[in-house]
Amino acid sequence: MLNTALPNVCEAMSDSLPADPGLVYGPGSPIAAIRATCTRIAASNATVLLTGETGTGKEVFARLVHAQSARVNRPFVPVNCGAIPESLIESELFGYVRGAFTGASASRRGRVAMAEEGTLFLDEIGELPLAMQVKLLRLLQERTYEPVGSSTSITANFRLVVATNRDLAEQVRLGRFRRDLYYRLHVCPVHLPPLRERPGDIAPLFQHFWKRHGETRAVTSVVMRQLERYDWPGNVRELENLVERLSVCAQGRIIEMADLPDSFVGVHENSLLDGVGRAPTPTPDVAQDSWPALAPAAEPVSLVERNGLLDSSVRHGPVNLAPEAAEAVSGIDAVALSSFLPANLSLPVDLPKLLPPLEEFYIRAALEQSGGNKKEAARLLGLGRTTLVEKLRRRAADVSAP
Secondary structure: OOOOEOOOHHHHOHHHOOOOOOOOOOOOOHHHHHHHHHHHHHOOOOOEEEEOOOOOOHHHHHHHHHHOOOOOOOOEEEEEOOOOOOOOHHHHHHOEOOOOOOOOOOOEOOHHHHOOOOEEEEEOHHHOOHHHHHHHHHHHHHOEEOOEOOOOOEEOOOEEEEEEOOOHHHHHHOOOOOHHHHHHHOOEEEEOOOHHHOHHHHHHHHHHHHHHOOOOOEEEHHHHHHHHHOOOOOHHHHHHHHHHHHHHHOOOOEEOHHHOOHHHHHHHHHHHOOOOOOOOOOOOOOOHHHOHHHOOOOOEEOOOOOOOOOEHHHOOOOOOOOHHHHHHHHOOOHHHHHOOOOOOOOOOOOHHHHHHHHHHHHHHHHHHHHOOOHHHHHHHHOOOHHHHHHHHHHHHHHHHOO
8 A cells, every 4th residue: 555654764774784874775685685795704804806886885895894804993094096196106005215206305104004904995996007006916915015215025914905896807808907916806706786776775875864964854755766766877976965965955845856956857757758748658558657647646755754754655666546546536437537637648738737636636536435534535545644634624725715
């Protein structure tokens, strides 16, 4: 039924929140198995290779491996290999001694020394220059290194975690990554799936970021369904940025489709309309929820005011009538319903004038079917009882207004 709530999201995730608050996922998510794998790996000193698209949370999992390891009380040192100029990468990693080059007026420790007895995280390892790959390979094989300008070898004790959004095997085939280093890194590979392959994580992540911004405003279920249909090329990072945008830019008391950027609204429109802007022609194989004009009004769902409860429509695609409601409406004169709709469903339409009588029609049908029982009528409509009562109150006020 539409008004059957899912388990409280916060409770469902209670065993899914490690010490790092950035790791959030929903029930049944593949992230649960990945987390368990990383926890097992963390107990060893094995090198970890994290792969996945940009924004999938590779650094979050690198920190998780460190937090679950025996090195947790030692430093976690991140290095973005793609952000350091090629001429500086060696001195950045290994440090240098005084006089090693012009301007080296004092010795400086490198990131490897900073990670002593801790974890060294090399992000974007696929961007590492070939010349530096040789020196990293020697570091991993010998566990020693020489600062720039020094001939003295220093012993290194650290756990290595690397990450990349590239296909390293393909980079090896193209001659852009050393084969011997690839196999040295490919000890415990962990792949993080993109957000579009785990839509069940979107609502918990949205709630997590929404609360982080101190938000208590409601978000309509149609917005949440739309977010679950979106491709998320930027993955979790893109979702986090969207939440911040909505928190800053949205002005209403409830977050609605109009508050989403055009790229999100475009996906919604394309899923409902054909290429020339008309509603799709129904066929026996077309699901009922392909009819945008027949979808009941979406009830606002508050991620905070309802303690994280999301109705089942958030999880299972577009809003559809419960069987009882569909039966009730089917018993009403179909000609009456068609009187509320344009003959050819073409655009443009005056939507504000079109929706109130359509909502009125469904509410009346549900009340007739339920014998005037507001709780049962709300259930047939997929609404909360208080929402239906408020609609009836506003409706009575409009009728009595002069």
